Amino acid sequence: MPQRKLPEEFILRMRECLGENELQKYLECMNKPMEHGLRVNTLRMEASEFEKLSAWKLERIPWCPGGFYLDEDAGEDPPSRHPLYYAGAYYLQEPSAMLPAAVLPVEPGNRVLDLCAAPGGKSTALAEKLRGKGYLVCNDISASRAKALIKNLELFGVTNAIVTAETPERLSQAFPGHFDRILIDAPCSGEGMFRKSSSMIADWTADKPGEYAAIQREILEYAVKMLRPGGMIMYSTCTYAPDEDEGSVQYLLICPKQRKKS
Numbered sequence: 001m002p003q004r005k006l007p008e009e010f011i012l013r014m015r016e017c018l019g020e021n022e023l024q025k026y027l028e029c030m031n032k033p034m035e036h037g038l039r040v041n042t043l044r045m046e047a048s049e050f051e052k053l054s055a056w057k058l059e060r061i062p063w064c065p066g067g068f069y070l071d072e073d074a075g076e077d078p079p080s081r082h083p084l085y086y087a088g089a090y091y092l093q094e095p096s097a098m099l100p101a102a103v104l105p106v107e108p109g110n111r112v113l114d115l116c117a118a119p120g121g122k123s124t125a126l127a128e129k130l131r132g133k134g135y136l137v138c139n140d141i142s143a144s145r146a147k148a149l150i151k152n153l154e155l156f157g158v159t160n161a162i163v164t165a166e167t168p169e170r171l172s173q174a175f176p177g178h179f180d181r182i183l184i185d186a187p188c189s190g191e192g193m194f195r196k197s198s199s200m201i202a203d204w205t206a207d208k209p210g211e212y213a214a215i216q217r218e219i220l221e222y223a224v225k226m227l228r229p230g231g232m233i234m235y236s237t238c239t240y241a242p243d244e245d246e247g248s249v250q251y252l253l254i255c256p257k258q259r260k261k262s
Contacts, residue, residue, distance in 0.1 A: 120152030
């Protein structure tokens with residue numbers, strides 16, 4: 001595959017974060033093919049059942065029960081066109097994207113919010129954990145993106161989900177102190193997508209992390225208002241920028257008076 005040329009400002013920041021040895025490992029990784037994966041819909045069948053039916057070479061993903069690395073070339077039919085896909089037996093998802101919903105401790109009966117939910121990979125995973133008990137509010141501010149979300153929830157046979165297309169501010173007015181678990185897969189500068197898409201590299205500028213950090217912090221502020229005492233927020237991004245990751249978490253943890261002065 002062609003060598004990916006990364007922005008020099010991005011490389012300088014990654015060198016500062018990683019050190020020279022780890023940076024070289026990262027750059028080598030950038031020129032390897034991306035990993036593909038699928039996650040079995042355990043509302044329909046067990047992962048072991050799917051393995052027997054699968055037309056492709058599969059390898060278990062250790063951090064996601066029901067998740068598999070997928071060799072798309074080792075099978076007759078493309079996985080996106082197979083009858084089992086249209087039957088909602090699995091969701092095509094990159095292995096790293098399976099992690100947030102996999103590690104968020106959701107139990108049947110919980111009240112769960114997926115705040116930036118489209119197109120539905122994480123929402124369907126959360127619904128599997130609920131096992132039809134409690135409920136899941138799946139929100140995406142974009143009504144057009146919410147249509148894909150509805151489609152995937154329906155394919156999975158999810159019966160206890162509500163789909164909304166609201167701002168976090170308006171949701172916080174409707175659900176104050178309400179949710180046991182909140183997942184925020186926040187909009188970000190997308191640095192973790194560079195290996196997948198050269199267009200993400202072309203769109204990146206040094207200002208992007210700061211711009212997205214401001215959006216993320218607003219989302220986090222409203223999310224906290226919707227969390228019940230003792231609840232848990234899972235915050236994830238697909239970027240490496242400290243401003244968007246550690247910086248946003250740090251911002252949330254400092255007291256409100258300090259936040260207003262900053």
